[in-house]
Amino acid sequence: MSKLKMIAGGMLALTLLAGCGQAESGRQAPAQQRTVTVLAAASLTESFDELGKRFTAEHPDVAVQFDYQGSSTLAEQIKQGRPADVFASADDKNMLKVADLVSPPQSFATNRLTIVVPPGNPAHVTSLADLADKKLVVCAPQVPCGAATQQVAEAAHVGLRPVSEENDVKQVLQKVVAGEADAGLVYVTDAKAAGDRVQAIDFPEARQAVNNYPIATIGDSQQAQLANEFVSFVRGPAGREVLGAHGFDVP
Numbered sequence: 001m002s003k004l005k006m007i008a009g010g011m012l013a014l015t016l017l018a019g020c021g022q023a024e025s026g027r028q029a030p031a032q033q034r035t036v037t038v039l040a041a042a043s044l045t046e047s048f049d050e051l052g053k054r055f056t057a058e059h060p061d062v063a064v065q066f067d068y069q070g071s072s073t074l075a076e077q078i079k080q081g082r083p084a085d086v087f088a089s090a091d092d093k094n095m096l097k098v099a100d101l102v103s104p105p106q107s108f109a110t111n112r113l114t115i116v117v118p119p120g121n122p123a124h125v126t127s128l129a130d131l132a133d134k135k136l137v138v139c140a141p142q143v144p145c146g147a148a149t150q151q152v153a154e155a156a157h158v159g160l161r162p163v164s165e166e167n168d169v170k171q172v173l174q175k176v177v178a179g180e181a182d183a184g185l186v187y188v189t190d191a192k193a194a195g196d197r198v199q200a201i202d203f204p205e206a207r208q209a210v211n212n213y214p215i216a217t218i219g220d221s222q223q224a225q226l227a228n229e230f231v232s233f234v235r236g237p238a239g240r241e242v243l244g245a246h247g248f249d250v251p
Helices: 002-028 042-058 071-079 092-096 129-133 144-156 169-177 188-197 204-208 224-235 237-245
Strands: 034-041 062-069 086-088 106-111 113-117 136-139 164-166 183-187 199-201 211-217
Touching: 034 042, 034 071, 034 224, 042 062, 042 169, 042 188, 042 224, 042 237, 062 071, 071 086, 071 092, 086 224, 092 144, 092 211, 106 224, 106 237, 113 144, 113 169, 113 188, 129 183, 136 144, 136 169, 144 183, 144 204, 144 211, 164 169, 169 183, 169 188, 183 188, 188 199, 211 224, 224 237
Parallel strands: 034 062, 034 086, 136 164, 136 183
Antiparallel strands: 086 211, 106 211, 113 183, 113 199
16 A cells, blocks of 8 residues: 555656646747848948847847848849848949849938048048048948949049958948058948047038938848838837937938
8 A cells, every 4th residue: 555655646746846847848938039130231230230139129039130241242142042031221222233122122311421530640631632642441333332432532523542442331441440541431320330449521522422221121031020020120210219329310
């Protein structure tokens, strides 16, 4: 009889432990993680990083994965079938390259160029015209900041002879920060993000080449609903607040 009681007691204990384990598992099991992949212009790095954190705070089961490169590079990757959910370009031209692969684009910000020089401005740059005989770094022509550079130079009738043309605006900024150039042409938002590592010099011709930033969901997205939610988030109050704080002009 005592042996039967011991067996019964053991089975009861195992049943109770199993029940506790299931209850504990039910309390602690995390929601299934989902990922939304955003391909974004390099100039959006700081602002989109912050927006990604805010979006995740509102969607705890969602991870936002960013890839920041030149808009022309990202557009080409989309054309080649790279899997992603959202594309944010620094100009309309590169968004148009993938018009048949994305949803109708929506504008969410604008940006313009400024001159950046090392702290102290050792080459004594004061205007766009001064760059004609300086060691200058700019974006390559196919990149939005490079196309804008050509526009402002033509508007000012200034012949620029850059020593280097980079694939995205962050590379231009880095060369100036590293002291490899007298000056560079970058967006006002990048100059703001660099803080005291550079000195910014505004110039009136920059208004001749204001870049519009469009955003769209990618047609074959595996997270279509999330992609749409992220686009709405960028264009909503949180997006306008963050983008404005980083120096963008917002609708």
